[in-house]
Structures are given as C-alpha cells and as structure tokens.
Amino acid sequence: MEASEEILLNSLSNSGVPIPAGISSVAELTPVTLIAICSHSLLLIDGPHNAASFRTSSPDDSLPDRVKICTDLAVAFNNLGFNPSLSFHNFLYPSKDDLYKLVRFLVRKLPDSSGTRIAAFGDSVQNEGILNIFKSPSELNSEFQVQDSCRARARHSYSSEGVESFGNNGFRDQLLLLKESAEMVLNGQHSVESYIEELNEQVETKRNKLKELEFEWDAIEQSLQDKKSKLEQLMLIELQTESVSAQIERRVEELSKLSLDVEKQPKLGRRRSYIERINEITKNSRKQDNDVQRILKDTRELQLESNTIQERLNRTYAIVDETIFREAKKDHVARQAYGLLTKIHESFEQVAEKILAADRSRRDAADLEAKLGNVLVRSFDMAKLQEDLDAIRKENELLEQQLS
Numbered sequence: 001m002e003a004s005e006e007i008l009l010n011s012l013s014n015s016g017v018p019i020p021a022g023i024s025s026v027a028e029l030t031p032v033t034l035i036a037i038c039s040h041s042l043l044l045i046d047g048p049h050n051a052a053s054f055r056t057s058s059p060d061d062s063l064p065d066r067v068k069i070c071t072d073l074a075v076a077f078n079n080l081g082f083n084p085s086l087s088f089h090n091f092l093y094p095s096k097d098d099l100y101k102l103v104r105f106l107v108r109k110l111p112d113s114s115g116t117r118i119a120a121f122g123d124s125v126q127n128e129g130i131l132n133i134f135k136s137p138s139e140l141n142s143e144f145q146v147q148d149s150c151r152a153r154a155r156h157s158y159s160s161e162g163v164e165s166f167g168n169n170g171f172r173d174q175l176l177l178l179k180e181s182a183e184m185v186l187n188g189q190h191s192v193e194s195y196i197e198e199l200n201e202q203v204e205t206k207r208n209k210l211k212e213l214e215f216e217w218d219a220i221e222q223s224l225q226d227k228k229s230k231l232e233q234l235m236l237i238e239l240q241t242e243s244v245s246a247q248i249e250r251r252v253e254e255l256s257k258l259s260l261d262v263e264k265q266p267k268l269g270r271r272r273s274y275i276e277r278i279n280e281i282t283k284n285s286r287k288q289d290n291d292v293q294r295i296l297k298d299t300r301e302l303q304l305e306s307n308t309i310q311e312r313l314n315r316t317y318a319i320v321d322e323t324i325f326r327e328a329k330k331d332h333v334a335r336q337a338y339g340l341l342t343k344i345h346e347s348f349e350q351v352a353e354k355i356l357a358a359d360r361s362r363r364d365a366a367d368l369e370a371k372l373g374n375v376l377v378r379s380f381d382m383a384k385l386q387e388d389l390d391a392i393r394k395e396n397e398l399l400e401q402q403l404s
Helices: 002-014 031-045 063-079 096-131 137-158 161-187 192-264 271-328 332-377 382-403
Strands: none
Touching: 002 096, 002 192, 031 063, 031 096, 063 382, 271 332
C-alpha cells in the first residue's frame, strides 16, 4: 500500500501539482496540505471555471473560513462525479481511506485535462497560421520567435510526436512562404492580382496540408489514447495486485498464529465425551426454557390477579366513599372518617406512583448505562474537537463585543 501511495503522489507531481517536501505517503497529508493539493488539481482540471473559486487554506484561517473552503471543494468533487458524495468534514477531518480515495480520484482526472489543452493548442495554431499571410516580414519574424517558444513549451509539457512534427514543418514552411510573398509584393515585378492568385493557391495547398496533418494527428492521438487507457488499466491492476498481496501476507500470518495456538491447545478428549456434554447442555437448555415458560405463566397470573384486586379496591372505595359521604353530612365523626379515608386513598396513590416511577428510573438507568458503554467504546479525537470548540467560542465572543 505504501508503494501505491508513493506512485499516486509521484503522478500528481508529474501532472504539475506541488507536493510539500517530506511527504512520502498519502497518510502523511494534513488537512491543510490536502486542501492545497485539491485546489491546485482542480485548477489544472478545470482552470477557466475554477480560477476564482478556490484558494488554499492556512493555519491562520478561522474555522468558518476552513469550513467554507472545504465545502466548495466537496461541491467541485461531487460535480466531477465523485461517488459517494462528499461533505466538508471529509477534507477538514479526513481519514486514511478518505485521503487515498481523494488522491486516486485526482490522478484519474488530471490526464483528461492535458488532452484537452493539446487539442486547443492545435486549433489555435491552425487558425492563426492562415490569418497571418498579409503581415510584414518583420512582424512575421517576431511572431515566429514567439511561436518557437510556444512550440518548445508545448513539447516540454505534452511530449507528443504530432505536436513536434506540426511545429517543425508547419511553422518553417509557413515562414518561408510568407517571406517570399512579401518580397514579391515589395519588388513589384507582377500585378497584385497575380500575387493574390498565387497566394490563394499556396494557401489552398497549405490548407490541404493542414488537413493531412490533422488526419495524422487524429491517428496519433487515438494511439496515444489507447496507450493511455492501457497504462491506466495496468496501474489499476498493479494496485489491485499489491492489495491482494498484502491480504495474502496478512492471511498467512494469521494462519501461522492460529497453527501455533492449535499446537498449544491440550489434546482433545474422545468423541463420546463431547456428545455427553452436548446432551447435558441440551437438557439444561430445555429445563431453562420450561422455567422461563413457568415464570411467564406466573407473571401473567399475577398480572390478572393484580388487575382484579385493583378493580375490586376501586369498587370498594367508591362504595365506602359514597356511604361515608352521606353520613358525613349528618355526623361530625363521619366527616373526620371521610377525611381520613380521602388521605389514605391519596397516600396509597402516591405510593403506587412512586413505585412505578422508581421502576421507570431503574429501566432508564439501565438504558443510559448501555448507551454510556457504547459511547466509551467509540474513539473520538477529543483534543481536536475541544480546540475547535474553543476557537468557535472565541469568535462568538469577538462578534458579541463588536455588536455591543
């Protein structure tokens, strides 16, 4: 895996993306360096559209600024077809898997942008060559020097035989043709119409030659695209081979460990002893099932009995309440008895509610303990989260001071 990560970083560097010094694997990338690499790569892939959209992040940027930059990068990656969809936390808090997927996606996208620049370069050369016929020799000499420098940069950037052949033959023949036509016009040996006709013939010849060169370039470009696709397939196969080799090594190590553990285990008993143990476990399981069924049956009976007793108490209370209430209108002792009956009834209701509340509290406590155990099992970068929280609090305090 380390070799494949180094290959990916070298591919980015060869495509023109600056890689910070001291980084030899994808896992060593920090959020700041990842944002810088993604921004430069997107400018190379779709520069005219993204030139004013992205900027690199720095440690002095505030957390909202970094979140905005990461959000813009996530939208750009999603527009380019990254699957699954990204969000800002994939850039601000990237995992090793996120880093590997992002760098691999950029490596796949960067070569496509290079082919587009070559085609655009060829079209501009063809159009400008036809339109420069009626310029003076001095202007043509200066333009030829500029075109030579452009051609040298194109050869250095793209290294294709079609561009070199077109630059060496097309520009030099065009310059000679334009020089001869300019000298003929300046000497005045023939009429302007004859020069125009001759120039039109030469232009038509050059146009035909340009078409032939276009056909040749199309053939060369097709072969280069085929080679490029084969190279990408080879790179993918190489990465898959490395991954499979790593898995095989890991499985071999696990097999050796398990073999040692098996050798260390005591000698197993006879098969009959295992059968007896299985039968005993089965009997115990059946016994436990019978006990559970009996407990459930007792629980249902107790619930029915409890409901019956509760209904009986409610009916008894209603009768007693009505009887004492009638007597309370006539007798002072009956009024005191009615008050005591009401208090006893309220006390018993409160006791019942407290018992139910205690039962609910025990169940809630058990649920909270289970949730706490799950939270403790998870791993969070608490230091990073606390640092971001402190930064947000400081910014909120500054905003409150400015508003006040």
